Amino acid sequence: MRRKVVSAADAAALVKDGDTITTSGFVGIGVPDELLAAIEARFLARGTPRDLSLVFAAGQGDGKDRGLNRLGHDGLLKQVVGGHWGLIPKVAALAVEGKIKGWNLPQGCISQLYRDAAAGKPGMLSKVGLETFVDPRNGGGAINDISTEPQVELMEFGGEEVLYYPAPKMTVALLRGTTADEAGNVTMEREALVIDNLAQAMAVKNAGGVVIVQVERLARSRSLQPREVQIPGILVDAVVVASPQNHMQTYKTAFSHAFTNRIRPPDGEIPAMELGPRKIIARRCAFELPVNGVINLGIGMPEGVAAVAAEEGLLNHVTLTAEPGVVGGQPASGLDFGAAVDVDAVIPQNSQFDFYDGGGLDMACLGLAQADADGNVNVSRFGPRLAGAGGFINISQNAKSLVFAGTFTAKGLHVQLDEGRMNIRQEGSSRKFLDHVEQVTFSGRRAARLGQPVLYVTERCVFQLSAEGLVLKEVAPGVDIERDILGQMSFRPIIGEIEPMDARLFADGPMDLRRELLxxxxxxxxxxxxxxxxxxxxxxxxxxxxxxxxxxxxxxxxxxxxxxxxxxxxxxxxxxxxxxxxxxxxxxxxxxxxxxxxxxxxxxxxxxxxxxxxxxxxxxxxxxxxxxxxxxxxxxxxxx
CATH class of the missing domain: 3.30.750.24 (STAS domain)
Incomplete structure (x- = not known):
């Protein structure tokens, strides 16, 4: 059997002009940086490969130069289909400026399409994306005016509206593992996630393409434990041994045994959050935690819910999950996001989204960037800034209950607590509650029509979704409704029977929430x-x-x-x-x-x-x- 180990430069030469590439990784985890750096270097030196098409689920990057940002050069890319764009600003800028064609599709749908492409299926049907910006009636996920080829179609099946996502035809897979033997069998024992590596490799191999995997070490042929092999050698064309700087476990952590979940770290206390707007919001969201339920916490503000749950002794009574495949345990944050410690299982990302799309989540707590009178939420596009939907659409549409979490205004908000009463010392300069959101990432009308329970939690008030729109339900002590709420909104919500937000939210010390929720x-x-x-x-x-x-x-x-x-x-x-x-x-x-x-x-x-x-x-x-x-x-x- 021929030896498959090659240099990074030789691997980059396998990528030809006009190829369609797909890359592994989730945010800062599992990114094949050695391969991406080699392709970038070859393009800058020789002007090839060029006019590439790129397909990715979660945008692999650090918000600066690593990951897919290495491909953000004029001429290198021709078109891109991706889920989360927030950490790849160099590629996002090309799409926003119309220098390349670009589409933003739900991360879970792209992940599942890898598997469908591997099986030779033409595509998949899904309700995910209906009545959002992904719906062809609302733009079909196109990022700019030159992106005219449809990437999603509206259909009727069994008397119901569904979206049809055609499977991409990919010719190169750039993947990553831990150990490869001489036959190209790849294990992932030091990786935090397995993500979609197997499905991507199968999809490209079955299309007659080239599969390249970067690893950190080599082993003798057939010396690996078969049950440890995540990518069989029959799927792999080339293996590259990466340099340590291009093979960090995450973009924040060089390596942690705890993230492999092959050892359990000593029990340690999660430090309590400082009392302020973030903790107030996280506490109010924690009141909605379903005991014994399965939960997804989004990135940003919702991450605080895990800290509050720990402080209140509730972590053993809920199962936290993360979309790249983590089940149970304590999720990490920042550029470690997607990894977790003390988990119950790590499964493929496409399987996790199968579970999510089928209604497996009892509750999701997600970020709140913009909302309007109909309850629509935008987290994906803000003028020239392209964040992308990521897994937000899959998760928000299908969770049994939903809580959006965010401060009432942004950019400069300063809040002071005086004996349990809220004093807004300085209002944020950017409103979040608008007449119309810039882009519909979550459809409030659809959720209301389907009877999905939805709350919008801020530091000063709580709204509830109704068939008529947003209803003001709770107000913090010390907050003036006209001045601090209605005066900071671009629309007038329905004023319901208003209750005070629980006084425990604004006081130091545990709230004894465990007794209440149990x-x-x-x-x-x-x-x-x-x-x-x-x-x-x-x-x-x-x-x-x-x-x-x-x-x-x-x-x-x-x-x-x-x-x-x-x-x-x-x-x-x-x-x-x-x-x-x-x-x-x-x-x-x-x-x-x-x-x-x-x-x-x-x-x-x-x-x-x-x-x-x-x-x-x-x-x-x-x-x-x-x-x-x-x-x-x-x-x-x-x-x-």
Whole structure:
């Protein structure tokens, strides 16, 4: 078998004028900088390769010179299709100025198209992007006027509108791994992510193209563990051993064992955030965390939610995820964004977006740059500044609930807290709540029509999305509605029944949010309808982990049912309920005791088939476990 190891210069010579290249990486992670630097050097020295087309999902760059910024030269690129552009300003400038053709498509869709291209499929159908700037009725993702070839088409399938994304035809893949053997098999044991490397390699190889992988070290042929191989050698044409400066684990961190998740770092405390606008916003967002739920936190302001969750002892009760494939753990930030420590799994990016698009997220908390009266949000384009949508459209359209987080104004905002009251000492010079956003990255009208719960959280107030538009729901103590809210908006929101924002948001020290979100305040979860002789128990999203918590349930039912003096029929909501195995026997004994003393007929319901099975095993004789409340209610009504 021929030796595949070549120099970076020889690898760059494999890229020909007019090729369509695709690159690995997510922000500052997994970027093939050795290969990109060699292509840049060859172009500057010889004027070739030129007129390249580029396809990428998450724009690999540091906001300056590294990553795809190395390709930002006149003549090197001809057209670009990408998801997130914010960290590749040199390429973005070429597109904004009309020097190249450019399109901004959802990051998740591009990631999934790699896989479809590998399978020889013509493209894919998706609802992601409907009624946003990606929709052909709103520009089709084109960045400038010369970008006229359609990259997405509006279709009707099964009576519903969908978008058709044609699969790209790519001829060169520039990828990255850790170790390659002489046959070109590549492992990624020192990488923070696996991203889309396999799908990209397959797509290019099956199209008759060239796959080039940079690594940091070599091994003998067939000496690698097969289960460690992420890119099989049959897909690889050339391997380049990178210099250390062009093979950092992230653009911030040269290497961290913790980011490989092959070791667990010692437990350490996440430092508490300083009390100010960012923490106030993060705290209010944390009130919306679904216990036992799966969550995505966006970059920027939403990152503070993880710090608040840690401070409040909630990290063990939620699963944080990141779009490049991280499940669980603690996400990193800045140019480490996308990496995480203490994770449960790292999966391919396209699989993560499959999960997201299918509704797997219980909640997403994303940034808020601009919003308008209809609830539309823009995070992707601001005049000549092209940030790109990234995974924002995939995530925001498909999460079960959504929270946007951002300061009320930008550029110069200064806020002071005086004994729990907010004093806006200096207003930001840039408004965020506008008559019309510059670009629709999130469609408020579509979300309202589909019934998606959406909040817009700022340091001074909270809005809620309704069918009629934004409704002002909460205001911080000390804030004057006319001066500090309405006077700083370009439209007038609907004024609802306004409540004060929780006083705990503006005070130092923990908020005791864990007790509130875990529903340990059981009196609010157990209610008796004495007229109907019915007890309603709502254990939705509750987790019972200790015998103490089991006894708290017993005590509360005794307090409610004991004085009533008669047996009651019971309906129990177990949606999202979690019972730790260590206390399942104690819980079953407690339930049996209450049934013997207080209960008549008991019905239970849960939307989870697994939980219904587990409850049936735990609660012996619990035959009436239904899928919905209506079914449980109908059973009792029928018996009555």
């Amino acid at each position: 529903h340990l305040d059981l009196p609010e979860r157990i209610a008796l309808d004495s007229a109907e002789n019915r007890l309603f128990i709502n254990f939705e999203k509750m987790r019972i982990r200790t015998t103490e918590e089991v006894e708290q349930v017993r005590d509360q039912v005794e307090r409610v049912c004991g004085p009533f003096g008669e047996r009651v029929d019971v309906i129990v909501n177990y949606d999202g309920f979690h019972l730790d195995d260590d206390v399942s026997n104690d819980y079953a004994e407690m339930v049996a005791d209450l049934e013997n003393r207080f209960y008549g007929t008991v019905t239970r319901y849960s939307g989870s088939a697994f939980l219904r099975l587990k409850l049936g095993e735990t609660l012996q004789g619990a035959s009436h476990i239904y899928e919905t409340r209506d079914a449980a209610q109908s059973f009792l009504d029928g018996r009555g």
